[in-house]
Amino acid sequence: MIIHIQGKSKKRGHHLMANNITISQAAQYLGQEVTISGWVYNKTGKGKLHFIMVRDGTGVIQVVIFKGNVTEEAFEKCAALTQESSIRITGVISEDLRAKGGHELQAKEVEVLNIAPEYPISPKEHGIEFLMDNRHLWLRSSKQHAILKIRHEIIKASRDYFDNLGFTLVDAPIFTPSACEGTSNLFETDYFDTKAYLTQSGQLYMEAAAMAFGKVYCFGPTFRAEKSKTRRHLTEFWMIEPEVAFFDLQQDMDLAEGMIIYIVDRVLEKRRQELEILERDVSKLEAVKTPFPRIHYDEAVKLIKAENPEFIDGDDLGGTDETIVSSHFDRPVMITHYPAAVKAFYMKRSAQQPDRALCVDVLAPEGYGEIIGGGQREDDLEILLSRIREHNLPQEAFNWYLDLRKYGTVPHAGFGMGIERTVAWICGRPHIRETIPFPRTMYRLTP
């Protein structure tokens, strides 16, 4: 057999007719001749022998090239390969316990697509600013790769969860004429001869959709122009927001709990390998089982005051307060009945405690904080009107929303789950900026 290494597309069409496979499939092709396309992840050698770690997005495999087996020219070409050079290799998959993963590719033919110049991200440590400046390249690193694979699994699992329950996906607009909740700062854009704002929530639109379809959800980006500088904040982040007609707070909480269980189970089932790469303590995730503790705001305050005496009853929970509460439980905890004063205008009030909202926040374990906020919506037209006035919101902007209470109003509830915070928790990452492909923060708009 003629063994040679092919140069830059010199003999296209004369390749050995081998199967094109992904590295993840390599184990199924032991002893067979295959072609793999990918990038040089790392290279080492021993004089007349090259070891090239090649990754293709599905895995990493060691490619072995012996000088005695190939031409001088071919060997030189492989010697010139640099980190992140792109190549296509044909060879035989063989078993070898010295290789990571237990098998390797004995190269017969290598096509060099591109020799990369000095790659900025070396296998050693780097600072966060440098890595974020190189985010477009950092995505190739194993941990970042694993995080985004898990992010995909979480998104897919949430959508499957709702789809399986008969929900309809109804996407909300990104451009909105006004604030949804009237609280946080919005990004303003020129919209022809008027102003438009980037959405901070699809919820109001989901309420309209729920009255048309019964069970709906939306999934999309949301924007907050807050000058927040913490590990929990981005200016652009993704939310999944279900809304269900005829649901009350209890049913809403059941829905949220079921979703979290479903997501965690799915990630444990399908993304073990990625959790391992991230060195995630999976026992923490395996502990996430039904039922989740459901505690009243007043109970939460007791827990908080025991450790933070300065907390003022009636205030919203701060980051450290959330950590105090969640540290008492090994699974997500649901806090209900916050003071209505700290919540949005559309929250329905409790009949037993008129100063409390029929709302729920879900705090992730291990100090990851709020991942879900939701509750039952005010369904009475007159009460909603007075709330809009109390909050000094422009009634005109909410006329369409008020129509939902005019024409066949029903009890309904829903929630929003922040994808990045959920990914951060499940992946055990300290900072949410690693959980989105290209993060946007107060100080970062590139790449």
Added chain:
RNA sequence: UCCGGUGUAGCUCAAUGGCAGAGCGGGUGGCUGUUAACCACUAGGCUGUAGGUUCGAGUCCUACCACCGGAGCCA
């Protein structure tokens, strides 16, 4: 916006107010089983910017810029 911190080689970091340094990465050479290989040699600098103190400033002072961590706000 407030509080604290850091800016030195491509990267990660050293350097009592007294010659600008190491490891990694890059380059050259060596090695037939490497796993972040190893060995030898080598190139690489307006010490964030602008002022100031000093015989002398990477080091001390002032302002600014950039980023990091935290707070507030929130998902």
